[in-house]
Amino acid sequence: MKNTRQRAAILRVLDESAEPLSAEEVFTRLRETEPAMALSTVYRNLERFCSENLLARDDFGDGVVRYSPARRHGHYLICTGCDARVRIDDCPLSSLEEGLARETGFSIESHSLTIYGKCPRCAGKDK
Amino acid sequence: MKNTRQRAAILRVLDESAEPLSAEEVFTRLRETEPAMALSTVYRNLERFCSENLLARDDFGDGVVRYSPARRHGHYLICTGCDARVRIDDCPLSSLEEGLARETGFSIESHSLTIYGKCPRCAGKDK
DNA sequence: CTTCTTGCAAATAATTTGCACTCCA
DNA sequence: TGGAGTGCAAATTATTTGCAAGAAG
Numbered sequence: 001m002k003n004t005r006q007r008a009a010i011l012r013v014l015d016e017s018a019e020p021l022s023a024e025e026v027f028t029r030l031r032e033t034e035p036a037m038a039l040s041t042v043y044r045n046l047e048r049f050c051s052e053n054l055l056a057r058d059d060f061g062d063g064v065v066r067y068s069p070a071r072r073h074g075h076y077l078i079c080t081g082c083d084a085r086v087r088i089d090d091c092p093l094s095s096l097e098e099g100l101a102r103e104t105g106f107s108i109e110s111h112s113l114t115i116y117g118k119c120p121r122c123a124g125k126d127k
Numbered sequence: 128m129k130n131t132r133q134r135a136a137i138l139r140v141l142d143e144s145a146e147p148l149s150a151e152e153v154f155t156r157l158r159e160t161e162p163a164m165a166l167s168t169v170y171r172n173l174e175r176f177c178s179e180n181l182l183a184r185d186d187f188g189d190g191v192v193r194y195s196p197a198r199r200h201g202h203y204l205i206c207t208g209c210d211a212r213v214r215i216d217d218c219p220l221s222s223l224e225e226g227l228a229r230e231t232g233f234s235i236e237s238h239s240l241t242i243y244g245k246c247p248r249c250a251g252k253d254k
Numbered sequence: 255c256t257t258c259t260t261g262c263a264a265a266t267a268a269t270t271t272g273c274a275c276t277c278c279a
Numbered sequence: 280t281g282g283a284g285t286g287c288a289a290a291t292t293a294t295t296t297g298c299a300a301g302a303a304g
Contacts, residue, residue, distance in 0.1 A: 002278055002283060017240035033278080038286045043269060045282095051207075059186055063241060063268065063294075084231055092223045097242065104213055105247035106204055112188060113240045115224065117151055129258055129303055135296065150294080165261045170294060172259095192271075 001052065008033050010045050011054070011069075020058040020073075029081035059112050060085070075113040081122025088115070128179065134182050137163050138181070138196075147193035147200075186239050187212070202240040208249025215242070235252040 001007075013029045014021060017037045021029070046067050049055040056073035058066045068074075077086040097108045128134075133160040140156045141148060148156070172195050175240045183200035185193045195201075204213040224235045 004284065006236060006285075023156065036162065036286075039271075039286080041285055047269095057188065057240075058197060059188060060256070061184065061186060063190075065268085077227065077235075079233070080236060086233070088227065093240075093242070094221055096219045100242065101244075106206070106213070106244040107250045108204075108242060108244040109207060110244075111240065111242040112186075113220075113238065115220070115235060115238040116229065116234040117228075117233040117237075123234045131259065131303075132262070163261075165297075167262080168260055192293085 001048070006034060006041055007045055009037070010042060011049070014055065014067060017068075020068040034050045050064050053109070054074075056113065057107075058114075060114055060119055061116070072107060075115070077115045077117065079119035079122055080116050081118050084119050086119075117118055128175070133161060133164055133168055134172055134250075137169060138176070140249075141182065141194060141196055147195040149155050149191045151191075155196075174229070180236070182239060184239065185241075187241055188243070202242070204242045204244065206246035206249055207243050208245050211246050215240075 009030055017029075018051055023043050023046055025112065026046070027037070027039050030037050030042070039092055043088050046055060050057055050067070053070050055067045056070045058073065058076065060066065060076065060078055068081055075088040075091060077088055078084070091113070093113065098109070100106070101108050136157055137153055138225050144156075150166065150169050150173055153173070154164070154166050157164050157169070170254065173182060177184055177194070180197055182194045185195055185203065186202065187193065187205055202213055202218060204214040205208045205211070218240070220238055220240065224238070227233070228235050
C-alpha cells in the first residue's frame with residue numbers, strides 16, 4: 001500500500017478524534033488541511049484501511065458507517081430515545097471468540113457489538 | 128396498531144423464513160400472495176414492528192438491514208471471504224447487560240452482535 | 255365516520271464506480 | 280517509468296417521504 005499524503009491525513013484525523021467518525025465527517029475535517037481531497041477518496045481509503053485492519057467499523061444502526069483506529073475500537077450503548085452514546089470499555093467477546101474459533105474452524109478477525117436501550121432521562125419520559 | 132392484511136402477511140413471511148430477510152426479500156416473497164403491496168409499506172412496517180419489539184434487526188455490515196422475529200433472533204459469524212454465515216446460538220450478552228444496566232442506568236432493549244472472520248476454506252486460500 | 259394505512263411516485267442519503275490524469279516507489 | 284492512487288462526475292442502492300385514496304375500528 002502506497003503512502004500518500006491523503007492517506008496519512010485520513011488516519012491522522014481518526015487518531016485525533018475521540019469519537020468514531022463517518023466518511024462525511026472525516027471529509028469535513030479535512031477541508032482545511034486537504035481542500036482538494038475527494039469524498040470518494042475518503043470512502044475508498046476508509047474501506048481499504050478496514051481490510052488492512054488499521055481501522056474498525058462501528059455500526060450504530062443508523063444508516064451510517066463510522067470508523068475508528070482499530071486499537072481504540074470499543075462498543076456502544078445507544079439510547080433509542082435521544083441517540084446518546086455511552087462507550088462500553090470492556091469487551092466480553094475475547095473469551096467467546098476463542099471457543100467459537102475452535103468450534104467453527106473460522107479464524108476470527110473482528111466483531112461489531114452495539115447495545116440499545118433507553119437512557120435514564122428517556123426512560124422516565126415514557127411513563 | 129391496526130391489524131391489516133399486509134401486516135399479517137409480512138409477519139408470516141418472516142416467521143416462515145429460517146434466515147433473517149431484508150425489506151426487498153420480504154417484498155419479493157410477497158409477490159405471490161400480495162401482488163399489490165408496495166415496497167414502502169414493507170419498509171414502514173418492518174421498522175414499526177421493530178419499535179414494537181415484534182422484530183429484531185440483524186445488521187451484517189453490508190449496507191442492508193435484515194429482520195427476524197424477535198424471539199428467534201440470534202447472532203452471526205460471517206466470512207469476509209465468501210460471505211458464508213454461521214448462526215451463533217448462545218448469546219453471551221444477557222449476563223453483560225444486567226451489569227451494564229446497573230452501571231449506566233439504561234434500560235436495555237436489544238443488541239446487535241456480528242462477528243467477522245475467515246471460514247476454513249477461505250482461510251486456506253489466503254496462504 | 256375518522257383516523258390509521260396503503261400505494262404510488264418522487265426525493266434523499268450514503269456509498270460506489272468509470273475514467274483520465276497524477277504521483278509515489 | 281509503471282502501476283497504484285486520486286479527483287471529478289455520474290450511477291447505484293437502500294431507504295424515506297408526501298399525498299390522495301382506502302380500509303379498520
